[in-house]
Amino acid sequence: MDLIPAPASDVPDPDRPGAVLDARTVLAAAPGTEGTERWLRTVLGAAFALPLRPAPRDDAAQPAPGPAAGSAPRAAGPAPGPAPAAPASAPAVVRLRVEAGLGPEAYRLTVADGAVDLAGGDPAGVFWAAQTLRQLLGPDAYRRAPVRPGAPLALAARRIEDRPRFGWRGMLLDVARHFRPKDDVLRQLDLLAAHKLNVLHLHLTDDQGWRLEIRRHPRLTEVGAWRPRTRRGHRASPLWDDTPHGGHYTHDDIREIVAYAAERHVRIVPEIDVPGHSQAAIAAYPHLGNTDVVDTSALGVWDTWGVSPNVLAPTEAVLRFYEGVFEEVLDLFPAAVSPFVHIGGDECPKEQWRASATARARVGELGVGDEDGLQAWFVRHFDRWLADRGRRLIGWDEILEGGLAPGAAVSSWRGYAGGVAAAEAGHDVVMCPEQHVYLDHRQDGGPDEPVPIGYVRTLEDVYRFEPVPPGLSPEAAAHVLGAQANVWTEVLDSRARVDYQTFPRLAAFAEVAWSTTLPAPEARDYDGFARRMEGHLLRLDALGVEYRPPAGPAPWQRRPGVLGRPIEGKPPNV
Template sequence: MDLIPEPASHTGDPGRTGAVLDARTVLSAAPGTESTERWLRTTLGAAFALPLHPAPHTGAPGARPAPHTGAPAPAAIRLGLDPALGPEAYRLTVGDGAVDLTGGDAAGVFWAAQTLRQLLGPDAYRRAPVRPGAPLVLAALRIEDRPRFGWRGMLLDVARHFLPKDDVLRQLDLIAAHKLNVLHLHLTDDQGWRLEIRRHPRLTEVGSWRPRTKRGHRASPLWDDTPHGGHYTHDDIREIVAYAAERHIRIVPEIDIPGHSQAAIAAYPHLGNTDAVDTSALGVWDTWGVSPNVLAPTDEVLRFYEGVFEEVLDLFPAAVSPYVHIGGDECPKDQWRASATAQARVRELGVGDEDGLQAWFVRHFDRWLAERGRRLIGWDEILEGGLAPGAAVSSWRGCAGGIAAAEAGHDVVMCPQQHVYLDHRQSDGPDEPAPIGYVRTLEDVYRFEPVPPGLSAEAAAHVIGVQANVWTEVLDSRARLDYQTFPRLAAFAEVAWSTTLPAPGARDHDGFARRMEAHYRRLDALGVDYRPPTGPRPWQRRPGVLGRPIEGRPPNV
């Protein structure tokens, strides 16, 4: 039972026989479970060459019983719903030749299927059978499980280094395998604009590529002179959204405003503070850090981004994307201080200063999105200057912003950089590739507690979830992304899902490490280029590519 995340309860059932899945196994799906039915056929069916024939209908008026052949009845996989279980919860039972996957809703059935996949061993993660005809024997058992948080997310930064569509689809499969249910797509930044906006075509014609890229941390002297770029078309996004929906994953699109906007200004110079800087000379940024070039606080800019968000809402339907992320972080105010237009706007609006101007920017789009049935979410800087009641907060600079937001009645997703930034280095060894940030080992991530101690019960209820963030400044390939993300994402998934984890100091990390021995074999079958427990393999190292180590370790709070 080397399951990850660990379920709430799992027991054997020695009084019953188990089930043997083979080419005769049938699959029945109750109404509402069709997505899991399709997934089982395309995934487990392919891995083991199982046709998973539809179960014959019996009991209809005039139906004749199946003829008796003397052979044992085929095993059955049965999908069903029991709303009493609750959202995303499930019950998995194996006994007397049947495998029953029952969910509190359609998502719960899908998570039950992910658990079944783990029970069938590493070969279940392959795309074609490697042991044709080998019996798939399941012992009789009962598992009952439910998630701790409704938001179990991962941020994927495709702005700094573009990830092709097929790799995004692969990432959806990987997070689904770990029972995560949110993919936060960071689509725009100073270094690239990755989403086609048809009414503003230069956003991708100009803003989606840069002529060169800094290798390593921004202090590194190294450059890659290969132009870098790419973007997703409308149809690419529709495919990604549909693929996610089949796996009961929500997509949170992020369009960063008013900072982190140099790629957009390079495409449309009038979006910048033209009376403070020559925006016509700007290009897409080719290094890392925080660009000083931010959006101008004008009505023209508001109308431009309303048009952008109209297309975003069309591409990301509310059923899959109820939240829209507007960034709102790291917005330098120097250009607003130097801009006569911005200063006149401060006086006109009566917002006091440049921080009030940013708060006005955020509140405008909070109202605009709310009028269209969506909820705004942004980084914890959006708390500065006041926040509308319906907005939610991603707490990244630590837990303090999340605590303040929750105590003020705002929903919060905890994603503090000190704990769950997976681009941060995994050890302080000299072989760690492009080391940046805090040391966060597999055990560190496993001991992360998303709900800060001392938070009132009412405020704690506003911690709707937790998210691991994967920024890609130094992750320039799928292999580098794999290395930084895994195996730590498995530990994070257990923190996000399991309802039975004790306090961080009492968690059984040794037991988790033992379960990970089986999970590494699953990741091998999936082709994940993870970091081994013993350290990076020779080809995973990046000698000479500088990082930015931070002295010391973050506090475990």
């Protein structure tokens, strides 16, 4: 068995015939499973030329085949020998149904007597069952055209029951530092779904670029989406790429991305950064900056890395501007797919506010005490604004400073401490500590790692990540929504570089976030996981993912001479 994530229960039944899928196989989809029905026909039709014609109308109502009488549950693992063949005279049937008693996102997959039954506690559960079926069919199920036409697709009799540990199993993709075209985002959604991950956090704005069309403020993309050159490597590197870099998503691009995600039961979390990480917006609309301190009309989109000192001015005009931005964001990302909206709220230098007469007057007018209070005021304003419109604010753990409304949630990135404090205070938390799950960080301490950044975090390190820190009270632990792996792209300038840093570590993260049977980190069977990864890498090969090979980077994956910041034990600060 090389399933990833590992299911809660996998019971082979070698005494019963399994199922053989071929051109005669029919698909019976009960109400609520239409999305998975379309997806199965698309992927299996392409990979195996299976038409999966509709079954007779009453076939979807047939009960799932149960275990043989007197059969005993067995430990998860492969069947000891070939399964008896199903009767050749009858075509196999794949059944999809919603069975609410299974619970949210849970599923049961049963193969027996010529039938494959996929039951989910909700439509998402049915879809995750279909993802497991795809894994059972081997690496060729991930190809876009048949490579072995007519080869039998034999499935041994078995019963798999599974459910997720966390409801938030996410990945952040930073498209602000290096833009990823729409097709790359759609591909990333497929890769997340293949690993039963269900959140894509899109980092859409930063000092180095604004990536979302805002029709009432067109200069955000006309100006803010482009920079004239880009630093190559860490911010201390002397190397530059003088090719202008940029791009953005139109409204229709976003609607397509959102619809594509919804079909795959992935939620999108859009991030619009305030009040720091805003130089691209200020370059487009200089009045957004602290004009009594800096000649903001001379600012361009930032071309290097780090934390820009140019932050938003604490004025009513700036609030109204960003309310207009968020109005379009809410329209593009409906609540059903994006209940959370991320406002950043991190790394906001206060030097300009301290020097600004306007900002100092604002501190006194609002009674917020000091410049730190201004940052909290920004956050609280949009916390209320989003809550009034039925959405929930989420931000990086700096937003705890100054207090939060009860519904706000926290992304804990500076280690566990922010998440622990938020959870103990009754706020929901997503654990994404940079020391563990920042996938732009290097995977090995050797000299061949391309642009080595930050901490060394191997595949095994990620597999031993624990989202719920020890010592958290049971009440606080209930506020841990889940976990997220973050992929920042300062030094990831292509899809291949994103692939290399993300995989295969995202597979380890997916098992941590999904599997309910994982023991404590020190007791996890990494050797067993590594054996399963051998089969999983074949799936990634079929998908065309340019992952880091277990033996180290291939020659074309290295970046000799491009400086990183390989300082073990210190934050990357890129």
